Amino acid sequence: MDMLSFVRDFNLLLAVILTLAYFYQLVYLVIGLTRRKRRALEQEVRQHRYAAVICARNESNVIADLIQDLKRQNYPAELLDVYVVADNCTDDTAAVSRKAGAIVYERFNKVQVGKGYAMDYLFHRLKAEGRTGYEGFFVFDADNHVDPNFVPAMNRTFDSGKYDALTSYRNSKNFGDNWISAGYGLWFLREARFLSGPRMALGTNCHVSGTGFLVSARLVEENGGWPFHLLTEDIEFSVNCAIQGKRIGYCEDAVIYDEQPVTFKQSWDQRLRWSKGFYQVDFKYGLGLLKNCFKGGRRGFSCYDMLMTVAPGMLLTLLGIVFNAIVLVACLNETTYMAKLVIDETMGFLGMAVVNFYLGLFLFGVVTTATEWKKIQVAPAQKVLYLFTFPIFMFTYVPISVAALVRRVEWKPIYHGAKGSLRAQE
Template sequence: MSAWKESIEGLFIGFTSAVGVISTYQTLVSCGGLFRKKEAVTHKPQKTFAVLIAAHNESAVIAPLIENLKKLDYPRDMYDIFVICDNCTDNTAELAREHGAIACERFDSSKRGKGFGIEWMLENLWAMPKQYDAVVMFDADNLVEKNFLMVMNDRLCKGARVVQAYLDSKNPFDSWITLSYAVTYWFTNRMWQLARHNLGLPNTLGGTGLCIESNLLKEMGWGATSLTEDLEFATRCIERGIYPTWAHDTKVYDEKPIDLRSSMRQRLRWMQGHYDVAGRYIGSMLKNAIKAGRLGMLDAAFYLFQPMYVLIMTMMSVLFLARFFDTGATMFSYTHLLPSWLLYGTTALIYLLPFVALYLDKVPLKGYLGLLLLPFFFLTWLPIFFYAFFTKKNQVWSHTSHTRAIRIEEMQ
């Protein structure tokens, strides 16, 4: 019995140590988002863009996005809009053409998913007579701020090769689910993405609102066909020493699932993809980080190791409650491994930073209600984390239906 107890205590000690290190590191990095240096646009339009829209049966939302993109503050002859009509069975392609986009239809039942669609589109794009300096990627349910291409042009002219824009929600107040999503994104944009940008660390890609230099794509290929093609491509870039960067000054809005069932299906796909990519790349990422002595690579490996900030908050909350309500009758002493000042201080910052993020980014007052919903939203993540781990080999793409035909004028 003593050996069993020692084994369990050893596991708890290892768990507590890992959570403490991860939480402290991420909390310190998040503090980098407390300040924001204005990055003025100083370059006139120079770059040409191929704007790609990934679409699968998106007839309900494709038209507002195309009309939105046609009105960007950028010379219209310096960008073309392509809609990847991927295995569509509705009239997405017809609507795309009617609204002035180039519809590229793909039918391949053996290779389903956004990653395969993008790979196919890029192969076709490189074979066209007209070539572009960069490729921009959106999802069909998106809306885009008018300065998007101006900002991307400026970042490219300043030497960036992969750029991620601010990701926002176009329907944050439709339900408690969409508000929880929105709060999570508002926090992540400020205290994860902007923080890393300020500290010179690589940013993560969000699957939409990203800009990639064409020469880089031709050099390394797309090669990202997992369920989380954005994470896979970003990881491959970082392995090469190419850090994705962040543009806090231009926004992309997308539609969040309204009901819990659709939300969990979407997040399950994200986590299955995350575990899959982590399993394939974390070893080489750690090796390259140590070999090259690059903190950015180590940070990226760190992100692959732990799924999301929500897990950090949950685990630190468990340790905090275990310590706070400990009456001395606790069977194991693992909750006392971390110093009280570290446990209480880190937990306090973890819960304070979301409030600060919303305040700094001037989120509407009713958005703060979402902070009260986060604990319940976090609870819905826990079964996803565990189920996704045991089903990470499942690479069947699950499509999220979009129905809100909102126009950019309504967002502003």
Template structure:
């Protein structure tokens, strides 16, 4: 009887995983078989690069310089920094680098979303108007053609566009490489597949462009949850606004290298997912079956199901163990089931890491030995999401900044490919 119960439970879990993620096979096929449309630049537009920075003196000058060196005409591109609750000389360094700087002090409403909302109000009161706004974190770096490539997709009719997210400290350790591989997977498998499937892409953190027209349709900037990027994505999908992806628009950000910094960041992300789905879950479900319904389904499936599938797997293992002990004092079947699930999950995650590493190898500037090591440790990084997700259910989470220290340049990142392992 217990064997039958275990068999049914495992089959049910496998079916749940299939329902949640089988549709992404469409993105895999589309990203490889669909032709890549090359967009024309079209008429020039005026853009502002907006940077929310809190105590980012170590890295902000490099970002501003990478903006100043864009192939897009400088006369159509302003750099504007909101120095948010800074206690260092971020504001002075940004001004010296050529940015317009606004200084904000508010210890109650903290976080990137609040800082951007305040900055948009300041720009409006100062009568600064642009066709669109690039949103960056201070630790980012831009490839010289980033703005031009984003502009092309924007001119093709997308009111919001996200870029190709790479990492400037990819090979520092297993934590930074875990983040980096996942973000490349989001960019080049998911968002590229979505773009080629003509459904909406998704914004992830930073490195995106939002038009002034869209901001007006949305009623201004009002994205203040712990994950303001996911909130913005959900709002756009509910309203039927399609997000584009510019795969040739490459930017880099810095990943955490200390485990507790990573824990705090991912706690905020997962808590933010809960906040978003509490507000937008019902409207997204209501969108199903209508125009843009597939994007709504994608949004619903992309975040929370993985968490609940993991909880179901853990509950199944504990339940099997308890039943076996109650029936015969034997826990071997339960342990075998748990071990088999963990092994299969490890293989799947490892394969995902290897596929991403191979498909994006030209954009990953590390020696081959480091690349192999990053693939081997990717499963470990992804499994650490389990206890973090469970903690997020019960823990009060507030926005806290992640420290950034990697002061480098695009050319320095690309030279790493030639360094011996």
């Protein structure tokens, strides 16, 4: 086989693998575009007792607002307690949280660092102290703004008894700050509309996304607390649920507003942690997911869906780019006709890879912005502008994915309290 045929066959093979692996997400796209929101049925719903859990490290400038949001829920106050784990704090997060009305535990552990450890600590403390009357736990980040109807909406879905955990509709407090916050915002809106919504419509598993989710107390008890301590403990939990056959649903009427990073340095650090965490999940759970894919039914497909979510698809794309770049460099000094054909082939592949990447993400941005237009709280001109910067934001995942492969990554705090945030504007 000559070099030209080898390059063409290699590129074709990569394209076929990626297309077959992710084709089902085109089905999600169609469902997301055509699915109409269901009206809630008028039926009697039992009000369950919950605890809201906030793990915070040096969040004194924003946490009181979140606690007040939770205190103002359109839900009986006696059925919703608010707990804060002030985790390795060096500021007055604990004092501010107590003053706002939360039950506060202070934790100091410089070895076991991260949200997963803080949650596990709280669940064990609650059990040891006999605070076991809760049927579910809401999990929030300290910077969140929570819609007043969040808890009653989640309660309606939880009361069906079908789900072990629920995720919510994640919007952004500071979508319009700059192209970075808008990039995050569009991605999370895309998750809600074109991943969680279609999964719920098809009856397959959703996944929780860091904040704004509910986990049943029964599942916490079965897990012996929160034994998920990888850098992306939310994805680890979701993958574990898929493997164990536990159901994660979605409540689109439950809305939270999350604050996004606005500097590239903070965004790099956060997404580097996410990327490293995905690799950790791949290593720990990849084989288990693959085995369960063949069980068929809802569980099998949910495992396949999660495998594709955590699978290093970006690495296959990078493999194609690196392979073609190496071949291109090797042939540049050659003067033969065959070398020229190989150069044309590799340059064509690299050019099309960039164009297709940009256009694909641009179109995703377009359909997300069009379907969620009224929920994006910025001026129309900004909505249009950020369609063009969204692919650039996503393209920065390429160097981040490479760096995550070779670098040691640890959790780093993200500053919250942006002046341009939704909360600041209220």
